[in-house]
Amino acid sequence: MASVFPFNNIKVGGVQVVGPEDFIYGSGNLTLAGQDAANTTADGLIHNFRSALTPSATAEVKGDKRSLDSGHPGDAQPWPELGKSLSLGLVSARDGEPVEIKTIENAIISVEYDSESNRSSLTISGTEAA
Amino acid sequence: MTNTITFTPGTGSAVVVTPIPGSVKAGGGHDDRGGGTVPAARAGYACNGSCQVVVTDATATSIQHTLTELKSLVSGVGEGDRKVEGAGLWANIKSWGALVDVNIEGDSVQTATITWKGSANPTEA
Numbered sequence: 001m002a003s004v005f006p007f008n009n010i011k012v013g014g015v016q017v018v019g020p021e022d023f024i025y026g027s028g029n030l031t032l033a034g035q036d037a038a039n040t041t042a043d044g045l046i047h048n049f050r051s052a053l054t055p056s057a058t059a060e061v062k063g064d065k066r067s068l069d070s071g072h073p074g075d076a077q078p079w080p081e082l083g084k085s086l087s088l089g090l091v092s093a094r095d096g097e098p099v100e101i102k103t104i105e106n107a108i109i110s111v112e113y114d115s116e117s118n119r120s121s122l123t124i125s126g127t128e129a130a
Numbered sequence: 131m132t133n134t135i136t137f138t139p140g141t142g143s144a145v146v147v148t149p150i151p152g153s154v155k156a157g158g159g160h161d162d163r164g165g166g167t168v169p170a171a172r173a174g175y176a177c178n179g180s181c182q183v184v185v186t187d188a189t190a191t192s193i194q195h196t197l198t199e200l201k202s203l204v205s206g207v208g209e210g211d212r213k214v215e216g217a218g219l220w221a222n223i224k225s226w227g228a229l230v231d232v233n234i235e236g237d238s239v240q241t242a243t244i245t246w247k248g249s250a251n252p253t254e255a
Contacts, residue, residue, distance in 0.1 A: 006185070006197070006234040026237035032204040033231035036247075040161040040174035046249040048210035048229045092187065101197060 006030045007057070009089035009098040010122075012107075016098075017068055018061050020091050024119060027060035030088065030102060053128035055104050057088055058121070065120035070108045083108045083126055105129050132192070133218035135181060137203050137230060137246075140211030145203055147244065148193040149220065153182035156223055159247055175250040177225035179214070185240040197234070200242050205229040214246050226251035 007028045010018040034050040041047060067074055071081035083106035089098025107126035114121070135154075138144040161174035186194040205212060205228075212230050216223030228248025235241055 006236060006240070028236040030234045031231070032201065032233070034205065034207070034229065036229055038161070038174075038247075044174055045227075045251065046161055046174040046176050047227060048247055048249070050205055050207050050210065050229050052207060053204075090187065102201075 007059070007088040007090050007101045009091050010059075010124075011087040011089065011098070012068075012084050012109075014087075018059075018065070018122075022061040022063065022065070024060040024062060027058075028088075029058045031056045032102075055102060055126060055128060057102075057104070057124040059124075060119050060121055063118060063120065064113045064115075065122070066111045066113050068109050068120075068122065069111045082106070086124060086126065088124075103129070133220055135214060135216045135220050135223055135244075137244075138213040138215070142202070145199055146192075147181070147183045147195055147199075147203075149181035149183055150241065153180075153243075154216075154220055154223065155180050176247065177214075177228070177250050178245075178247040179223060179225065180243055180245040181220075182241045182243050185234060185242050195242070200232050200234065200244075203230050203244060204232050210248060212246065212248065214248060225249070226254060 008020040008023040032055050035052040035054050037049050039047045071079050086104045086107035088101045090101050091098045104126035107124055110123045112121045134146050134148050136144050136146045156179035159176035159178040160172050163173050164170040184194045190196045210227045210229040212228040214225040214228050225248030228246040231245045233243045
């Protein structure tokens, strides 16, 4: 059993932006959910409906990673920036290749850096491929 | 008798999970109307709940579940179609037409929280 499930590697557009050496142990969190609505019919039954899949993930990484923020002024891409395909992977052995855990399409990354702990909190939200 | 919860989609294979003891929750989420100065009414009766399971990246066992199994639990776009039915300790867990979400956490022991929101179904109960 890997001790860093569900992921410890992030690739954006196929390029690794965060690896195990940056991840805070055990901080990864992957949520597979959707955009839902409900209709209650006159027979007392609730009919739940999912209009979109909206996977999201959070993680903490070491150091100031605000440059990973979508639409970061340092990027070549001008504002506003469209979400990109992002891959969450798991590297289960030192210097190993990441195994893909989940791909999130149209992903937006938000980063908040805390100088007291020298950690950045990453929040990733996006959609599933149609 | 095993203490399991079975998630059966409208089409495809059922997934049987073994919840971590003490992690099963059920109830709430009903469609209530009125209240306050207006007489209250319960328009729809929900059968919602959640449980936690242990995740493994190795071979699935009856009490450890792989990422593939957990991903297959997640409802796709459209009407909720999962039937949720418990056995053993969880025999009182039942839900129909449910949407299922999965949240996978890290730390040292990997767990996933499975959440379902469905309806009562008097014709099948």
